[in-house]
Amino acid sequence: MILSSKGIILKVFPYSNTSIICNVFTDSHGKLTFIAKGIRKPKNPLLSILQPFNLLELQYYYKKNRSMQLIKEADILISFDDIRKNMQSITLGTQTVNIINRIFEQEYPNEIIFRLIYKTLHKLSSEHNKIFFLFFLFHLLKQLGFMPNIHRCHQCNKSFSDQIIFSFSLKSLICISCDSNNFSEFDMKINIETIKILRLIDTTNIDQISELKISSKTLYEIYIFLISFMRCHIQYINNIKGIDELEKIYYEH
Numbered sequence: 001m002i003l004s005s006k007g008i009i010l011k012v013f014p015y016s017n018t019s020i021i022c023n024v025f026t027d028s029h030g031k032l033t034f035i036a037k038g039i040r041k042p043k044n045p046l047l048s049i050l051q052p053f054n055l056l057e058l059q060y061y062y063k064k065n066r067s068m069q070l071i072k073e074a075d076i077l078i079s080f081d082d083i084r085k086n087m088q089s090i091t092l093g094t095q096t097v098n099i100i101n102r103i104f105e106q107e108y109p110n111e112i113i114f115r116l117i118y119k120t121l122h123k124l125s126s127e128h129n130k131i132f133f134l135f136f137l138f139h140l141l142k143q144l145g146f147m148p149n150i151h152r153c154h155q156c157n158k159s160f161s162d163q164i165i166f167s168f169s170l171k172s173l174i175c176i177s178c179d180s181n182n183f184s185e186f187d188m189k190i191n192i193e194t195i196k197i198l199r200l201i202d203t204t205n206i207d208q209i210s211e212l213k214i215s216s217k218t219l220y221e222i223y224i225f226l227i228s229f230m231r232c233h234i235q236y237i238n239n240i241k242g243i244d245e246l247e248k249i250y251y252e253h
Contacts (some may be wrong), residue, residue: 001252002072003062005029009054009118010101021068022050023101024058025117030109031101034060036071043202045233046074052097053080053121064107066244085104088249091123092133095246096120100142102236112143117208128210130219130250135209137226138201146233150198165192166225171232194221216250223250 007024007039010031015021019037026032039046049056050071055078063072083093100117100155116139123132141147151161152159154172165179166172168186171196179187201222214222223246230237 001062002059003028004034004057004059006077006114007032007056008097008114008121009050009052009056010097012050012052020047020050025054025100025104025114026109027111027114028109029107029136030113030235031104031106033068033106034058035070036074037070046071049074049076049137051079051082052229054078054094055118055121057081068108078122080121080125081117083121085125091242091245091249092113092129093121093124095240095243096124096133096136098240099137099237099243102240103144103234110143112231113140116140116143123206123210126210130207130223131212131214132206132228134219134222134245135201135206136200137230141226141230141233142202144234146229148229150195150202153178160192160195162192164192164195166190166228168228170231189224190221191218194225195220198225200220220250223247 005026005028007026010023010025012020012022015035018040019035020039022031024032024034036046036050038044039050054076057075057077058071059073061072083089096117116136119163120132120136122136123129126132150173153175154170155174155178160175165174165176166188167174167179168184197218200212201209
């Protein structure tokens, strides 16, 4: 059957001498893999349309449980060209689509995740792109059901009021009292101010998130925590190409 969906291009790679395969996160079916036959022939306009970051209107021949769907037509809705204007936004945009491409299986629709990807890409050309990417990581984890309790200790259930520990063994946040005798070299100390910013990221609309006053040190601490947390809970995260380049963006002397 022929279906229509909006979709964000995650990854593109060549297939045979004239075709390409692309992974796309759609609003209706989640991640799908498409083949575009003959697209690499000279002067084919689809080649410039089927590029990472682009938001498209797709028509395609769909068959459930088929490994690749066949593209019939594609029209570009938004190209997000501004992301490509500097290396920082390119890196953050690339890792946004890489993370989604790596952790999602085929055909698990999620409209909230689709909107999160779209809104994140829309914001990454901003000078505040580092906070927008952290917003993406936090709310991705939240939608996947992994985000820890950022209000109370995982062990004693007391409200956080002082320094907090991300316990690698428990894969959760605990208070300094509960960790006093069990601290390991893998555990991470987190300032209470960082937790307060995480709470604001949780409750603030992405359109207002750039209004938050966050120091470079706190941005770095949030990034290290979120990536460490993802590595504890999502097995594929370490296999994402270029993921370690992100730390260079957040680390500032």
